[in-house]
Amino acid sequence: MKFRTFKRFAAIAAAAALMGTMSSCGSTGGSSSGSGDSDVIKVGVLFSESGSTALVEKTMTNACIMAFDEINAAGGINGKKIEYIHEDYASDPAKATEKIKKLIEQDEVVATVGCYTSASRQATLSTLKDDNSLLIYPTYTEGEEVHPNVIYVGNMPNQQATDFIPWLLENVGKKVFLVGSDYVFPKTCNKQARALVEMYGGEVVGEEYAPLGHTDFSTIVNKIKDSGAELVYSALIGDSNTAFYKDYQQYGLTAAQVPICSIGVDESNLQAIGNDYSEGHYASMPYWSSLDTEASKAFVDKYNSLFNDGTVVTVLTEAAYDSCYLLKAALEKVDDPYNTDALISAFGGVTFDAPQGTIKVDDQNHCTWVYSRFGQVHDGSVNILYSSESSLRPEPWPSVLYPEYAESNFMPAWDDPLCYPQ
Numbered sequence: 001m002k003f004r005t006f007k008r009f010a011a012i013a014a015a016a017a018l019m020g021t022m023s024s025c026g027s028t029g030g031s032s033s034g035s036g037d038s039d040v041i042k043v044g045v046l047f048s049e050s051g052s053t054a055l056v057e058k059t060m061t062n063a064c065i066m067a068f069d070e071i072n073a074a075g076g077i078n079g080k081k082i083e084y085i086h087e088d089y090a091s092d093p094a095k096a097t098e099k100i101k102k103l104i105e106q107d108e109v110v111a112t113v114g115c116y117t118s119a120s121r122q123a124t125l126s127t128l129k130d131d132n133s134l135l136i137y138p139t140y141t142e143g144e145e146v147h148p149n150v151i152y153v154g155n156m157p158n159q160q161a162t163d164f165i166p167w168l169l170e171n172v173g174k175k176v177f178l179v180g181s182d183y184v185f186p187k188t189c190n191k192q193a194r195a196l197v198e199m200y201g202g203e204v205v206g207e208e209y210a211p212l213g214h215t216d217f218s219t220i221v222n223k224i225k226d227s228g229a230e231l232v233y234s235a236l237i238g239d240s241n242t243a244f245y246k247d248y249q250q251y252g253l254t255a256a257q258v259p260i261c262s263i264g265v266d267e268s269n270l271q272a273i274g275n276d277y278s279e280g281h282y283a284s285m286p287y288w289s290s291l292d293t294e295a296s297k298a299f300v301d302k303y304n305s306l307f308n309d310g311t312v313v314t315v316l317t318e319a320a321y322d323s324c325y326l327l328k329a330a331l332e333k334v335d336d337p338y339n340t341d342a343l344i345s346a347f348g349g350v351t352f353d354a355p356q357g358t359i360k361v362d363d364q365n366h367c368t369w370v371y372s373r374f375g376q377v378h379d380g381s382v383n384i385l386y387s388s389e390s391s392l393r394p395e396p397w398p399s400v401l402y403p404e405y406a407e408s409n410f411m412p413a414w415d416d417p418l419c420y421p422q
Contacts, residue, residue, distance in 0.1 A: 040083040041076075041337045043068070043327065044103035046114025047320075051091025052213070053238070056268060057116045059311040060138060060320035061086060064113055066306060067324035077331045085109060093123035100124045104133045110337045111136060113323045116316075118142060118185050121150070132340050136327055138319035140263075140285070142188035143396040151347050152367040153323045153359075154316075155286045157189045158395040160263045163372040164284040165196040165233070167386060168261055172282070173230020174202045179220060179244075181264075182209040186235035189263060193233050195400045205229050214240050217247040225253060234262040241269045245277040255280030266314035267381070275380045284374035287356040288382045289313040291373070299355035318355050325352045326361060326368075359391050367394035 045064045047057040068082045076082060085107050087099040096115060103109045104127065111134040115121040121137050128135055128149035140154035168176075176197050180186025186209065194204050206227040208220045217240075224232060236244055241264065248260065261282040267289055270278050289300050289312070299321070300313045311317075326347070331337050333346040348363035360369045369391035375384040 039080055041080050041331065042107060042109045043082055043084050043324075044100065044107065044109040044112030044114065045084050045086040046089060046096065046099055046103065046112050047086070047116065048091045049088040053091045053116050055311070056238070056316065057091075058309065059268070059314060059317045060114075060116065062303070062307045062309070062311060063317045063320035064324055066303060067321045071324070071328055077328055077337070080337075087114075089115075089120060091117075093117070093119040096120040097123045097127055100133075100135070101127050101131075104131045108338075109133070110331070110340075110343065111327055113138065113320065113327065115139070119183075125150070134340060134344055136323040138323045139316060140319075142185040143394075143398065144188055146365050146367070146396050148344065148366070150366060151323075151326070151361060152394070152396075153326060153361075154319050154368075155370045156367055156394040156396055156398070157192045157263075158398040158400070159286060159370055159372055159392045160284045160374075161189070161193055161196055162392070162400075163386060163388060164261070164263075164374045165193060165202075166200045167374070168231055168233070168282070169197065169200050169202045172259060172261070175205045175228055175230040176202050177205055177224050177227050177229035177232045177258075178207040178235075179224075179232055180209050180235035181212050181214075181237045181240055183212060186237065186264070189235045190233070192398050192401055193235075195398075197233075199400060210236070210240060210244075212238065212240065215243040217244045218251055220244075221247055221251040221253060224258065225251075229258055231258060232260045234260050235264050236262070237264045238269075239272070241265055242272045245273045245281070249277055266316065267312045268314050270377060270380050270382075271312060278377045278380065281377050282374060283377065283382055284372070285315040286370040286373060287315045287318045287354075288373060288375065288384055290375075290381045290384060291356065291387075292384075293355075293357075295353065295357075296355045322352055322354045322356075322359060322368075325354070326350055326359075357391065362394055365394065365396055367396055369393055 045061060047061045048054045068084045072081045087103060089096040089099045100112055103112055113136045115137055116139050118141060124135055125147055134149055136151045136153060138153045141152060143156045178190045178193060180190050197204055206223055208223060259281050263284050265283045266285060303313050329350040329352060330343055330346040334342045347361045351358055351360040356371050371391050372388040373384055374386050375382040
């Protein structure tokens with residue numbers, strides 16, 4: 001792979017003046033000149049503390065603080081401490097562009113862990129490319145994108161759906177109604193879901209989308225009732241889940257009749273929905289805080305002991321935490337942490353014994369091997385019914401839709417325009 005050499009556009013004097021005034025979470029002290037000679041390594045943390053997604057992203061910020069503090073307490077990276085600099089992009093993709101530009105060009109971070117929505121991630125891509133910096137992106141994503149300057153730690157759709165959908169068709173029902181929020185993630189995920197349903201002998205009996213933040217699902221629920229569906233495969237995101245689950249019951253459907261099987265619900269959503277409305281439905285994520293392993297229990301216990309801010313541990317918490325440790329593993333492989341090309345190359349094949357189990361960054365596509373887990377909701381938690389024996393290969397372009405990528409060389413070439421979405 002070939003990458004541009006990073007070029008700083010800010011004058012050295014101006015950058016030096018800014019060092020004294022920048023805000024930092026957990027600053028380790030000392031100074032950084034943006035070179036490998038510094039006694040600290042600067043890392044950006046880019047998550048919202050205001051706006052519509054602030055509650056979700058707060059747990060991701062917390063996870064980064066927890067991870068970087070652990071890394072520093074254990075001696076740092078090759079004798080250097082992490083200085084993490086947090087920026088709030090206020091749930092606004094345009095501000096994500098502004099804030100990551102500031103982190104790269106003024107604060108001179110070696111990489112940034114951050115962004116929640118696909119829109120915020122995609123808003124940063126041109127800056128990452130122009131300045132040749134690196135984003136480690138924790139959130140589960142719709143795929144159909146790779147970028148040389150992004151490490152995708154959250155799951156790809158195939159890692160949620162490939163095991164989940166066949167199990168649902170065998171154990172719940174064959175007639176499937178697809179729902180989702182009206183933007184790229186749900187529509188792309190449901191495109192793959194439709195292909196899997198048809199491949200395994202099911203039938204899609206309806207498909208509906210609602211705007212992000214939509215709160216009146218009476219029409220969609222009535223369409224589900226009239227369709228003869230035996231299950232609903234849901235890619236609704238965020239606050240819409242609360243309204244959907246409540247309207248679902250209010251307008252006469254229950255989990256016993258037609259369960260909602262979600263790829264967009266985690267523990268924070270279940271908390272907002274409430275036990276009376278979530279009971280008996282199904283959900284799929286690589287990690288659930290109910291996972292009964294020593295590593296998972298220790299992670300949840302430590303998080304809960306450190307933070308008392310109304311947040312709960314979710315797959316996003318875990319993925320943000322994992323992102324920091326994968327960055328640590330890559331940084332330990334390079335002589336100069338500010339050599340972006342070397343750092344990007346170092347991510348290929350790095351592993352981490354995460355709370356969900358051992359994960360690794362694929363050496364072809366910058367995406368991460370994570371687990372497949374799904375279960376049934378009971379008392380606001382997920383009783384895990386299935387866990388894959390090991391992490392699954394990520395398929396940004398899922399082979400069920402793109403058979404040309406079904407073999408080991410399943411990615412387009414790095415110079416293919418697909419790799420540089422605009």
